[in-house]
Amino acid sequence: MLQLENVTVRFGGVTAVDNLTLSIGASEVTGLVGPNGAGKTTLFNAISGLVRPGAGRIVFNAVDVLNAPVYRRARLGLGRTFQVPQPLSRLTVRENLLVAQRFGTGSVNASRLDEILDFVGLTEKAGRDASSELALSELKALEVGKALATNPKLLLLDEVLAGLETTGKRRFMQMLKDMHAKFGVGILIIEHDIETISNLCKRVVVLNFGELIADGAPDEVFRDAEVIKSYTGAEHA
Amino acid sequence: MTELIFQAIYSGLLQGGSYALIALGLALVFGTMKVINLAHGELVLLAAYIAYAVESAFNVSPIVAIPVALVVVCISALLVYLLVDRIKKDRELNSLILTYGIGVMITNAILLIWKADIRSTKSAWLQDAVVLGPFYSMRSELGFFILSLVLMGLLWWWLSKSWYGRAVRAVASNRDAAKLMGINPRTTEIVSFVVAGILAAFAGVALYSYGVIQPPLGHALTVKAFIITVLAGVGSIPGVLAGALLLGVVEALTVTLLSSALQEIAGMGLFLLVLFVMPNGLFGTAARRG
Amino acid sequence: MDARRISVVLAMVVMYIAVPLLLGSNLYVMSLLVASIAIGGVALAWALLGNLGGMVSFGHAAFFGVGSYVSALLTMKLGVPVFAAMLLGGVGAAVASIAMLPTLRLKGPYFALAILAYAQIFRILATEWKSVTGGSGGLSSIPRLPEIAGFDFGSKIGNYLVIVSIVLIFALIYQRIRASHYGTALRAMHDSEDATRVVGVNSTLLKAMMLFVSAFMTGVIGAFNAHYINFLEPDYGFSGLWSTLPIVAAIFGGYRTILGPVIGAVFVYLVDQLVFKSFIPSGHQIMLGALLAGMVLFSPTGLLPWIVEKFKRSRNAPA
Numbered sequence: 001m002l003q004l005e006n007v008t009v010r011f012g013g014v015t016a017v018d019n020l021t022l023s024i025g026a027s028e029v030t031g032l033v034g035p036n037g038a039g040k041t042t043l044f045n046a047i048s049g050l051v052r053p054g055a056g057r058i059v060f061n062a063v064d065v066l067n068a069p070v071y072r073r074a075r076l077g078l079g080r081t082f083q084v085p086q087p088l089s090r091l092t093v094r095e096n097l098l099v100a101q102r103f104g105t106g107s108v109n110a111s112r113l114d115e116i117l118d119f120v121g122l123t124e125k126a127g128r129d130a131s132s133e134l135a136l137s138e139l140k141a142l143e144v145g146k147a148l149a150t151n152p153k154l155l156l157l158d159e160v161l162a163g164l165e166t167t168g169k170r171r172f173m174q175m176l177k178d179m180h181a182k183f184g185v186g187i188l189i190i191e192h193d194i195e196t197i198s199n200l201c202k203r204v205v206v207l208n209f210g211e212l213i214a215d216g217a218p219d220e221v222f223r224d225a226e227v228i229k230s231y232t233g234a235e236h237a
Numbered sequence: 238m239t240e241l242i243f244q245a246i247y248s249g250l251l252q253g254g255s256y257a258l259i260a261l262g263l264a265l266v267f268g269t270m271k272v273i274n275l276a277h278g279e280l281v282l283l284a285a286y287i288a289y290a291v292e293s294a295f296n297v298s299p300i301v302a303i304p305v306a307l308v309v310v311c312i313s314a315l316l317v318y319l320l321v322d323r324i325k326k327d328r329e330l331n332s333l334i335l336t337y338g339i340g341v342m343i344t345n346a347i348l349l350i351w352k353a354d355i356r357s358t359k360s361a362w363l364q365d366a367v368v369l370g371p372f373y374s375m376r377s378e379l380g381f382f383i384l385s386l387v388l389m390g391l392l393w394w395w396l397s398k399s400w401y402g403r404a405v406r407a408v409a410s411n412r413d414a415a416k417l418m419g420i421n422p423r424t425t426e427i428v429s430f431v432v433a434g435i436l437a438a439f440a441g442v443a444l445y446s447y448g449v450i451q452p453p454l455g456h457a458l459t460v461k462a463f464i465i466t467v468l469a470g471v472g473s474i475p476g477v478l479a480g481a482l483l484l485g486v487v488e489a490l491t492v493t494l495l496s497s498a499l500q501e502i503a504g505m506g507l508f509l510l511v512l513f514v515m516p517n518g519l520f521g522t523a524a525r526r527g
Numbered sequence: 528m529d530a531r532r533i534s535v536v537l538a539m540v541v542m543y544i545a546v547p548l549l550l551g552s553n554l555y556v557m558s559l560l561v562a563s564i565a566i567g568g569v570a571l572a573w574a575l576l577g578n579l580g581g582m583v584s585f586g587h588a589a590f591f592g593v594g595s596y597v598s599a600l601l602t603m604k605l606g607v608p609v610f611a612a613m614l615l616g617g618v619g620a621a622v623a624s625i626a627m628l629p630t631l632r633l634k635g636p637y638f639a640l641a642i643l644a645y646a647q648i649f650r651i652l653a654t655e656w657k658s659v660t661g662g663s664g665g666l667s668s669i670p671r672l673p674e675i676a677g678f679d680f681g682s683k684i685g686n687y688l689v690i691v692s693i694v695l696i697f698a699l700i701y702q703r704i705r706a707s708h709y710g711t712a713l714r715a716m717h718d719s720e721d722a723t724r725v726v727g728v729n730s731t732l733l734k735a736m737m738l739f740v741s742a743f744m745t746g747v748i749g750a751f752n753a754h755y756i757n758f759l760e761p762d763y764g765f766s767g768l769w770s771t772l773p774i775v776a777a778i779f780g781g782y783r784t785i786l787g788p789v790i791g792a793v794f795v796y797l798v799d800q801l802v803f804k805s806f807i808p809s810g811h812q813i814m815l816g817a818l819l820a821g822m823v824l825f826s827p828t829g830l831l832p833w834i835v836e837k838f839k840r841s842r843n844a845p846a
Contacts, residue, residue: 048725050721050725070721070725071724071729074727079726080725082722086722087719087722088726089718090714090718091711095715096715099711099712099715099723100726100727103712103727103729104727131718146722146726147725147726150727273636275640324824327827333639334823335819335820337819341816342817343816344812345810345811345812345813345816346810349807349810453767456767457647459640459643460647463644499655501647501651502648505647512633512641
């Protein structure tokens with residue numbers, strides 16, 4: 001469904017994503033791992049259009065989206081969340097989802113909106129101000145809710161589980177699994193925790209210094225010497 | 238015709254010296270405080286009118302007015318700083334509105350004190366011709382151009398060598414990191430306003446010494462300074478100087494080849510061209526885009 | 528009927544019946560009212576751009592001037608009926624705003640400065656394009672508002688009713704935009720633009736739409752003004768006053784509200800004309816500058832909302 005061909009992103013002299021070729025299939029859950037600074041978030045930004053790659057092709061559902069503006073990619077079915085939650089400010093929780101649904105899908109469907117609110121567990125908070133009245137776990141849920149409201153085919157989740165306590169994390173994981181089944185949406189998820197990835201994904205992709213260094217089933221990939229080296233090396237640095 | 242064109246280029250280059258001083262002041266304050274001082278052109282104009290006032294009151298050369306202009310403009314710049322500093326909420330937009338209001342006040346204060354008439358220097362010495370090979374200029378044009386180059390050299394030296402100058406650069410590039418290094422951003426903000434005031438004072442006296450002034454000019458100068466910073470892309474001194482010289486030359490060529498009334502449009506045309514074709518400026522890669 | 532409805536009806540009665548009946552014979556007062564409400568319309572358009580579009584404009588004089596010239600020239604050279612020409616004046620201003628589109632890519636201060644520069648360009652164009660605009664000599668005997676079905680819209684009361692209606696319609700349009708989904712998305716765009724874009728909002732288009740609407744409104748008011756005073760010259764049509772007064776009025780009345788800028792304009796214009804101008808005949812704008820600076824420092828969300836707040840608090844305070 002999503003094909004990246006030789007995608008390269010540079011910032012000044014730093015190459016954040018280096019000649020990356022990757023293909024993500026429809027409705028699979030793929031983990032994207034790698035040490036800090038490996039270029040994971042930059043890759044998300046390139047896919048969603050917030051940064052423009054210096055070279056390469058990005059094809060989504062047979063549409064070349066390399067030069068498509070951010071909003072068009074969203075309407076084509078590329079949803080994403082931000083690592084640091086970015087609620088739509090000065091709006092209520094419900095209005096956040098409403099804007100996402102109205103502009104992401106082109107129309108408003110109130111019952112589906114309520115369904116999503118309920119799914120991410122924010123029904124009771126629907127009338128609250130999104131940027132000032134939510135706890136971190138609720139903000140993370142809102143990130144997912146906003147993205148779901150655009151009716152995405154592929155969802156890019158940027159560390160949605162980071163910073164949650166254990167029970168919250170477990171609930172969230174269940175939600176992600178259900179989401180895959182319930183909304184039939186493909187997921188590409190950035191996550192540091194190897195256990196979470198193994199639990200959630202059938203496939204994992206490893207980035208280091210902007211390059212793809214491993215791609216396969218979690219138990220194979222995490223046994224790979226190079227992966228372990230890059231990971232532990234960076235973690236302890 | 239070719240002679241006229243070369244002469245226009247020469248005059249334009251000389252004019253660019255003062256433009257560079259004005260634009261550097263604007264860029265310096267924007268660098269440290271992330272505030273565009275919309276009253277900056279009016280501060281320059283204030284210096285020009287002080288030169289006029291000193292000249293007509295004591296019958297001396299406007300150059301004598303430089304110390305007075307320095308004191309008055311720097312104090313005014315400090316006052317602008319103190320007011321801008323009071324804004325805590327929505328600083329970017331509110332400071333624009335505030336400095337716009339201050340600009341309107343200065344323009345009209347000038348109008349009240351010195352009337353709407355066009356003024357120019359009576360000093361024959363300043364207006365005497367200096368001939369350099371095929372090129373002609375007034376003594377004041379060439380003199381102030383050289384002075385502006387010297388000032389820019391000093392500014393460059395100060396920014397790269399002195400402790401305060403480095404602090405100003407540090408705050409401009411990364412405020413939080415500068416704080417961690419023990420630099421007080423407030424001090425550097427004040428310093429940048431004062432330095433902008435010094436540059437404005439020299440530029441203002443220069444404008445009066447070789448040109449004509451009238452109250453609405455301040456506004457136009459702010460716009461010119463802005464166009465130059467867009468041309469330059471980043472706030473580097475050589476970039477701003479190049480942008481200023483370019484604007485001066487384009488204006489002078491427009492006046493020579495087309496009409497003096499189109500002078501302002503020439504600058505705007507250049508500005509639009511750069512905006513469309515090279516959104517990062519002629520000489521820079523700084524990101525201004527949203 | 529709830530209190531809100533009653534106050535709306537009351538306001539309509541005052542504006543459409545009481546004012547013309549009581550003050551209609553006083554030509555001086557009526558001319559002050561017409562001018563101040565016209566500025567209120569520009570202030571409303573300015574505030575729409577600021578509040579919904581998140582853009583501070585220092586160049587609304589450009590739209591005002593373009594609207595006035597387009598309408599004046601259409602009626603004088605092509606014989607277009609005045610009311611149709613006024614609408615086209617608005618369209619002309621909106622078209623002129625297309626020239627400003629590249630500046631939408633610039634953020635905050637850069638947009639403000641760019642629009643400041645644009646205002647100058649249009650004034651110079653009007654001065655230099657002599658064959659069409661008459662140059663600095665200006666245009667005189669611009670057609671007044673017509674007489675339709677026995678009612679003379681060109682009379683003082685007629686002019687007053689027209690400008691009141693225009694501003695009311697604009698306020699309704701503003702209100703509808705703000706309450707729409709576009710308004711909701713625009714509200715979010717200020718502080719979280721990337722977040723709105725990744726859910727499918729074409730933020731540049733929405734901002735451009737607000738610029739068009741604001742320019743259109745300002746152009747229509749400029750056109751009305753040209754037919755009201757029957758005279759136009761570049762230094763008047765593109766005067767910086769058309770940029771400054773609406774800003775002062777909108778900040779004064781609260782630029783996040785719809786009617787605040789209009790009320791602010793009536794107040795600020797009357798004070799400017801009756802008080803400032805009598806003390807300082809030329810250069811009275813110094814007071815506007817001071818007022819603007821003072822307001823931004825002490826109550827950036829508006830003086831009127833601040834007064835209302837104080838008033839409410841003192842009434843609600845336990846005795």
